Amino acid sequence: MVKFNASDLHVKVGSPPGYRIDSQIQPVANVDALAPQDTLALAQQLLTPEQFKELNDRGDLDWAHSVPGLARFRVNAMKQRGSISLFFRKIPVEAPDLDMLGVPAVCKELVLRTRGLVLVTGPAGAGKSTTMAAMIAHRNANERGHILTIEDPVEFIHQDVMSFVNQREVGSDTPSFPEALQRAFRQDPDVILVSELRDQRTISLALTGAEADHLVLSTLPTTGAVQTLDRLVEYFPRDQHQQIRLQLAETLAGVVSQVLVPRVGGGLVAAHEVLIGTDDVRESIRGGRTNQLPSLMRAGTAQGMVLLDESLARLTREGTIHLEDAWSRALERADPRAPGV
Structure with a gap:
């Protein structure tokens, strides 16, 4: 996840893990689909016994996990269709400027x-x-x-x-x-x-x-x-x-x-x-x-x-974002070309 500069990692039964890179989720190459025991073992490895009990009682749980020397992650685990899914969000070690x-x-x-x-x-x-x-x-x-x-x-x-x-x-x-x-x-x-x-x-x-x-x-x-x-x-x-x-x-x-x-x-x-x-x-x-x-x-x-639409229009004029991406996020869409353009 850190190597590929992914913002998120999705782990669920029935599919290989997936990285979110530039807003798109991409399955990890050459990894088999996960079985229920795989995600269960991962949750048990990451959680204390008290946290695991809370996950079972509530059905979902948020926490932060640190890998020394690598990164911190915001993690959510949830129960779905009798198995456990996990979601990891990478957190920079230091707050950005x-x-x-x-x-x-x-x-x-x-x-x-x-x-x-x-x-x-x-x-x-x-x-x-x-x-x-x-x-x-x-x-x-x-x-x-x-x-x-x-x-x-x-x-x-x-x-x-x-x-x-x-x-x-x-x-x-x-x-x-x-x-x-x-x-x-x-x-x-x-x-x-x-x-x-x-x-x-x-x-x-x-x-x-x-x-x-x-x-x-x-x-x-x-x-x-x-x-x-x-x-x-x-x-x-x-x-x-x-x-x-x-x-x-x-x-x-x-x-x-x-x-x-x-x-x-x-x-x-x-x-x-x-x-x-x-x-x-x-x-x-x-x-x-x-x-x-x-x-x-x-x-x-x-x-x-x-205004958000003015910000989107400026980014479009500067060539930073595509017209259709600006349009899809505009709050007011009176002009079909782009907000504010």
């Missing part, structure tokens, strides 16, 4: 703020964890303070640089995201990272933390700022929607949404959408008028805002 990732420059400013909610969003496999880890590394290299992460599992390992960094893993260090977040407010953090906003309670506590002068970073599996904010509100009963809109309007620092697109010549490149919590943006959120946000982003380039 924001400039190397090509993320918008405003991300550096967002992660140095003293308070507010910063959301990094995108579909599965879009590199959200990598972007957020790079933002934490930038904060750690430039600001003194306390960074507290709550992850499932812990992926990138952050050493203390200018900040003290504590990393808690759900399952081994704390029973749940809500429990860890509730305790976090007594642990004097300047920055709280929550690897994903998965439920109503976690979202509510994250908003409370952002209101209480903490910088809170998290992810959602949504594409685009409008969908992200609407999804957050929809987690709650209708009679709480206005309260959540008010909290979001008060706390939102920014939304950075990204998708990965095949690069011409091989590899992947990220296209981004950025929404910054300006006064006009806050007013639109407060009034439930998220349909106005694209216009505000289009007019907000001086504040670092950009």
Whole structure:
């Protein structure tokens, strides 16, 4: 997997293992299809007895696995049709630099703020964890303070640089995201990272933390700022929607949404959408008028805002991505040639 620079490894019964390279899954050459005992033996080799029991009880399990001197991997195991399948995602040993990732420059400013909610969003496999880890590394290299992460599992390992960094893993260090977040407010953090906003309670506590002068970073599996904010509100009963809109309007620092697109010549490149919590943006959120946000982003380039479709159009004009790949990922498709072209 490391040798072929694959991002993921799929292991399942009935097929040879498969590497995901440049978004395509390719079976490993000259390897026979796996039998149930093969994947079972691999799971038993990687898991402690307690973890294996949890896998059997729950049906799936997430954890991080390290191979010293080689790499770290985020691993998921699941039961399916009476057998076990495993999925490995390669994690770089060190968090990448924001400039190397090509993320918008405003991300550096967002992660140095003293308070507010910063959301990094995108579909599965879009590199959200990598972007957020790079933002934490930038904060750690430039600001003194306390960074507290709550992850499932812990992926990138952050050493203390200018900040003290504590990393808690759900399952081994704390029973749940809500429990860890509730305790976090007594642990004097300047920055709280929550690897994903998965439920109503976690979202509510994250908003409370952002209101209480903490910088809170998290992810959602949504594409685009409008969908992200609407999804957050929809987690709650209708009679709480206005309260959540008010909290979001008060706390939102920014939304950075990204998708990965095949690069011409091989590899992947990220296209981004950025929404910054300006006064006009806050007013639109407060009034439930998220349909106005694209216009505000289009007019907000001086504040670092950009629409995903504009980012795709720029990459297309530069010859970095193919027209059809841009078109398939555009949020608005009024022009059949390409977004914004």
